[in-house]
Amino acid sequence: MSVKFDQIKAREEALLCRTYGRYPVAVASGRGSRLYDLDGREYIDLLAGIAVTNLGHCREELAEVMAAQARKLVHVSNLFYQEEQLVLAEKLLATTGIFSKAFFCNSGAEANEGAIKLARRYMQRVRGRDAGEIVTLTQAFHGRTLATVAATGQPKFQDGFSPMPQGFTQVEWGNLDALKAAVNDKTAAVLIELIQGEGGVRPMPPEYAEAIAKLCRERGALLIVDEVQTGMGRTGKFWCFQHYNITPDIITSSKALANGLPMGAIMCNDEIAKGFVAGSHATTFGGGALLSAVAAKVVDIMNAEKLPQRAAEVGARAMDRFRAVGEKVPGAIAEVRGKGLLIGIVLTFPGKDVWQELIARGFICNLTQDVVIRLLPALTIDEADFETFAVALEEVLRKHKP
Numbered sequence: 001m002s003v004k005f006d007q008i009k010a011r012e013e014a015l016l017c018r019t020y021g022r023y024p025v026a027v028a029s030g031r032g033s034r035l036y037d038l039d040g041r042e043y044i045d046l047l048a049g050i051a052v053t054n055l056g057h058c059r060e061e062l063a064e065v066m067a068a069q070a071r072k073l074v075h076v077s078n079l080f081y082q083e084e085q086l087v088l089a090e091k092l093l094a095t096t097g098i099f100s101k102a103f104f105c106n107s108g109a110e111a112n113e114g115a116i117k118l119a120r121r122y123m124q125r126v127r128g129r130d131a132g133e134i135v136t137l138t139q140a141f142h143g144r145t146l147a148t149v150a151a152t153g154q155p156k157f158q159d160g161f162s163p164m165p166q167g168f169t170q171v172e173w174g175n176l177d178a179l180k181a182a183v184n185d186k187t188a189a190v191l192i193e194l195i196q197g198e199g200g201v202r203p204m205p206p207e208y209a210e211a212i213a214k215l216c217r218e219r220g221a222l223l224i225v226d227e228v229q230t231g232m233g234r235t236g237k238f239w240c241f242q243h244y245n246i247t248p249d250i251i252t253s254s255k256a257l258a259n260g261l262p263m264g265a266i267m268c269n270d271e272i273a274k275g276f277v278a279g280s281h282a283t284t285f286g287g288g289a290l291l292s293a294v295a296a297k298v299v300d301i302m303n304a305e306k307l308p309q310r311a312a313e314v315g316a317r318a319m320d321r322f323r324a325v326g327e328k329v330p331g332a333i334a335e336v337r338g339k340g341l342l343i344g345i346v347l348t349f350p351g352k353d354v355w356q357e358l359i360a361r362g363f364i365c366n367l368t369q370d371v372v373i374r375l376l377p378a379l380t381i382d383e384a385d386f387e388t389f390a391v392a393l394e395e396v397l398r399k400h401k402p
Contacts (some may be wrong), residue, residue, distance in 0.1 A: 104287030109143025201344025236312025256262030
């Protein structure tokens with residue numbers, strides 16, 4: 001560590017609440033799939049702000065839109081009509097192929113909490129049913145607000161925050177019988193991730209997803225798909241649900257929606273949207289003019305450059321390359337899994353030392369569930385960066401494999 005790093009670390013400890021386990025890097029700037037620390041050292045960014053900067057850091061076209069919109073209009077209350085919101089809604093809804101209504105907010109947790117509210121209010125005020133229970137799956141992650149922490153199927157995120165809000169039930173991921181036992185006439189919705197990112201990059205088998213959707217239809221519950229991490233082209237289609245033979249009632253989005261600016265969205269059809277009326281849900285900043293203009297440009301670029309398709313192709317080749325690393329270092333890698341550029345390299349042993357050395361070698365990646373090296377790079381990443389990473393990964397695994 002350098003003097004500059006030590007200084008900024010000391011300032012941070014003096015000024016900020018200790019809520020983050022910081023990586024040993026102080027980022028000064030970024031460009032594309034590169035980050036630079038305070039001492040000018042270059043890193044290959046394989047994390048993209050945890051699936052946020054899908055178009056890379058400091059994309060010039062987005063900077064131009066930000067500057068132009070900031071000179072025109074940044075924010076007014078959502079009590080006013082704003083064309084920027086409508087332009088974004090038209091473009092974003094068109095990517096789903098099934099939805100016709102959107103609500104814009106500021107984050108993934110807000111989007112998920114709003115979706116929970118929408119499902120409950122639709123059931124109670126539109127369908128006239130006394131149904132408010134939300135069923136989720138173990139190892140899920142849906143956010144950090146109290147409601148979304150209650151929905152999250154990982155006790156470590158709930159520690160110290162009791163009492164948890166009521167009305168949430170977790171069932172074992174993959175156990176359809178348990179889900180059937182949990183979903184009843186009091187259930188407003190089943191909330192799922194089609195790939196659990198924080199849960200270890202676990203793709204949901206198609207037959208399981210289809211069985212969940214069928215169960216929701218049979219029991220009259222809504223199906224909410226959390227696309228906060230998996231959406232916006234990350235998995236090789238614009239939305240992960242498009243890989244599956246299912247039709248969600250509601251999906252949520254955030255992270256990559258505005259390529260680093262705080263933006264979230266709830267999307268549904270006209271019928272489900274009846275659950276919200278004027279005054280039933282709101283946000284101060286959500287869908288502001290500047291954010292909406294940038295997000296609309298993000299959608300334009302993703303469509304023009306066919307980035308979901310690129311994610312599918314590049315991600316498939318990258319996963320094959322990492323599997324080859326596993327063959328060269330037998331017993332180190334249990335599995336390489338994911339879709340598109342949401343990739344999990346599952347180790348056979350605790351991965352902290354591997355992850356720390358990869359960071360030290362200049363690769364920004366993530367360790368989740370103790371054994372999964374999670375990669376979430378920009379969808380524009382140069383494939384040569386994966387080769388550089390694969391060579392380093394092989395060396396590090398040879399060094400640290402028990």
